Amino acid sequence: MAGSARVDQHREGDVLIVTMVNPPVNTLGRPLRRDLLAALENAEADPTIKAVVVTGRGNFSAGADLAEFDSGEGLAEPTLHLTIAGYLDSMKTPTIAAITGVALGGGLELALACSARIAERDSRLGLPETTLGFMPGAGGTQRLPRAIGIEAALDLIMTGRSVDGSQALSMGLVDAIDSDVIAAAIAMAARLAASASASANANAKPRLRDDAVEEPLAEALVEAARRSAARNPRVNAGVLDALAALSAAVTLPFDKGLAREFELFRSLALQPEARAARYRFLSERAAGRVPTPDESTTPVSRAAVVGAGTMGRGITLALLGAGVVTTIIDTDLERVDSAVAAIAAELERSVSKGRLSGRQRDEQLASLTGVVGLDGAADVDAVIEAVFEDLQVKIDVFAQLDSIARPGTILASNTSSLDLNLIAGATKRPESVVGMHFFSPANIMKLVEVVNGAHTAPATLASTVALAKRMKKIPVVAEVGPGFIGNRIFDQYLRQANSLVLEGLEPSRVDRVLEAWGMAMGPFRVLDVIGNDVPWMARRAAPGAKDPAWAIADAVAERGWFGRKSGIGWYRYAADGSSSPNSEVGSLYSPGRGDRAIDDAEIVERCVLAMVREAADVLEAAIAASSADVDTVMVNGYGFPARHGGPWFFASDLGFDRANRAMVKWARVTSDPFWEPSTFLRSREDRPTP
Structure with a gap:
């Protein structure tokens, strides 16, 4: 019994083993759904098959193929929610889900529709849909509370977190755990088949659909969760709809609850926020592509x-968390000792918060060494430079590393905007030099721009991307250019905000409007956090004439108003950390005295479209490989609101023709040459959305 291309079938006596084969994680795309249903129908029609074990090669299933939802294939027959799960419910032949690897989203919903579930101890089970702007739509909100109770179901669905096999067993999500789930499932199948034979009509183990949610406080718990979620302005899309479906699980018969779940699911699938979430997920999964994907990597x-x-401390923590033995280096012993102490304290905080075990803390501390001098980099697989953002300082460091590090060592610079090719030129091995632009705090922020220099070897680039992924980062490959992807685009956002102040708006108003729109932090708050002196010095060092758009920002820095670190910037900062607008900034311009009224919509449009306009140039110059990479960088590194997908997704959703007309208008209104039409953007007008 060979099966089909996506489903392998073989018999163990009178038990049929159905194995899903759709690497890497057995997403339930339409071809797999079709083959799976055919295998189940054939098994039910064969009287010699007494039970069926459903499993997956490598992984059980990571759920739906999200790309199908925007093509229409996701809800095409055979559907998971109704046709396949419904058929499993109707089968007289017992079915056992043998869970290896992950059973997430639709994968877990498929398992919940089976008669029983067995998992490996370290498998991962969960319904993460709400973290993707979605909700369970194949019976998850109906079967899960019947399996584990409403309180536990609320937790898993609202947070989207997963549990391992041991936790799943303790909460009743699986019936057993075993290191050999196939053998254990076959044994359970034999017992269920024997019970079914003795039963008047089939399946001796009731399906979850046959149970009811009869907890006395179930309705009150769901209502309390709904009120809490409704008060949270940043609640993930899908949470409220998932709660409405859970309410149906508590108050309605199974079939009506299932119909209500699907009604909510289908409506949500069409919402812009859900589309943006699917797009972000697929974009992040694709991030880190390298020009030569088959290039071998060197493990670090x-x-x-x-x-x-x-x-440097944050990068060290991220390396330690990835199991890399790490040496942190500086020129001063006091700084080294201070860094080691700070890293130890951070690990201790992680233990106190339950993020690390005491054993993991001890292992990471044992892997940490602090030394003075670059000789500490003599016997390592990778060096990550994180010194002051000064070109000559970095050139000096790399020139020394060239004579110290062994051949083949990855030499990575954390530069955020400097010319990596000039840094690589300080060595006799530019093929080993690459950029790794981390974002602060580096142990928490997920994004890393991996910068491909003019002479970076494909193996160096591939190995660096692999290291970033091992550090649980989202690596996006960028080519060399001023500011790479993110800083270059974000700089135009900040510039446009400064232009609005020049036209008479108060900085705090610009911040409030953009934060209300969804930016994690307003542009002037960002500048105060970065330090107003940092971009000011960069502008002073840049060749060419001064850009008048930065006149007020330059005046702020010239007065020593550097932001949080000096206690005053665009805002004033009190000892308790609170802040208030710096009224003295008003003396540098004429608040409210612009030539025309500027409404909130204009603030948003100009600042956001400034990012779109610069992104077009970044893409045209091939600094970023794709618009998805641009959006991944801006959402994960610069606080662009996730619900809008990223600047390019936003423009696509708005319509490139409309975005281009707005830019023509701002070119006319502001006389700013930045807004001159982009041929690249105009070429996108007739193309489909991402």
């Missing part, structure tokens, strides 16, 4: 971080 077991400041 030992690394050195040069620079014991805030960034």
Whole structure:
């Protein structure tokens, strides 16, 4: 019994083993759904088959193929929610889900429709849909509370978190755990088949659909969760709809609850926020593509971080968390000791918050060494430089590393905007030099821009991307150019905000409007956090004439108003951390005295479309490989609101023709040459949305 291309079938006596084969994670795309249903129908029609074990090769299933929902295939027959799960409910032949790897989303919903479930101890089970702007739509909100109770179901669905096999067993999500789930499932299948034979009509183990949610406080718990979610302005899309479906599980018969779940699911699938969430998920999964994907990678077991400041400490923590033996290096023993102590304290905080075990803390501390001098980088697989953002300083460091590091060592610079090719030129091995632009705090922020220099070897690039993924980062490959992807685009956002102040708007109003729109932090608050001196010095060092758009920002920095670190910037900062607008900034311009009224919509449109306009140039110059990479960078590194998908997705959703007309208008109104039409953007007008 060979099966089909996506489903393998073989018999163990009178038990049929149905194995899903759709690598890498057995997403339930339409071809797999079709073959799975055919296998189940054939098994039910064969009287010699007494039970069926459903499993997956490598992984059980990571759920739906999200790309299908925007093509229409996701809800095409045979559907998971009704046809396949419904058929499993109707089968007289017992079915056992043998869970290896992950059973997430639709994968877990498929398992819940089976008669029983067995999982490996370290498998992962969950319904993460709400973290993707979605909700369970194949019976998850109806079967899960029947399996584990309403309170536990609320937790898993609202948070989207997953549990391992042991936790799943303790809460009743699976019936058993075993290191050999296939053998255990066959044994359980034999018992269920024997019970079914003795029963008047089939399946001796009731399906979850046959149970009811009869907890006395179930309705009250769902209502309390709904009220709490409704008060949260940043609640994930899908949570409220999922709660409405859970309410139906508590108050309606199974079939009506299932119909209500699907009604909510289908409506949500069409919402812009859900589309943006699916797009982000697929974009992040695709991030880190390299020009030569088959290039072999060099594993990194030992690394050195040069620079014991805030960034260096964060990078060190991320490396330790990835199991890399790490040496942190500086020129001063006091700075080294301070960094090691700070890293130890952060690990201790992680233990106290339950993010690390005591054993994991001890293992990471044992893997950490602090030394003075670059000789500490002599015997490592990778060096990550995180010194002050000064070209000459970095060139000097790399020139020294060139004579110290062994051949083949990855030499990575954390530069955020400097010319990586000039840094690589300080060495006799530019093929080993690559950029790794982390975002602060580096142990928490997920994004890393991996910068491909003019002479970076494909193996170096591939190995660096692999290291970033091992550090649980989202790596996006960028080519060399001023500011790479993110800083270059974000700089135009900040510039446009400064232009609005020049036209008479108060900085705090610009911040309030953009934060209300969804930006994580307003542009002037961002500048105060970065330090107003940092971009000011960069502008002073840049060749060419001064850009008048930065006149007020330059005046702020010239007065020593550097932001949080100086206690005053665009805002004033009190000892308790509170802030208030710096009224003295008003003396540098004429608040409210612009030539025309500017409404909130204009603030948003100009600042957001400034990012779109610059993104077009980044894409046209091939600094970023794709618009999805641009959006991944801006959402994960610069606080662009996730619900809008990213600047390019936003423009696509708005319509490129409409975006281009707005830019023509702002070119006319502001006389700013930045808004001159982009041929690249105009070429997108007739193309489909991402």
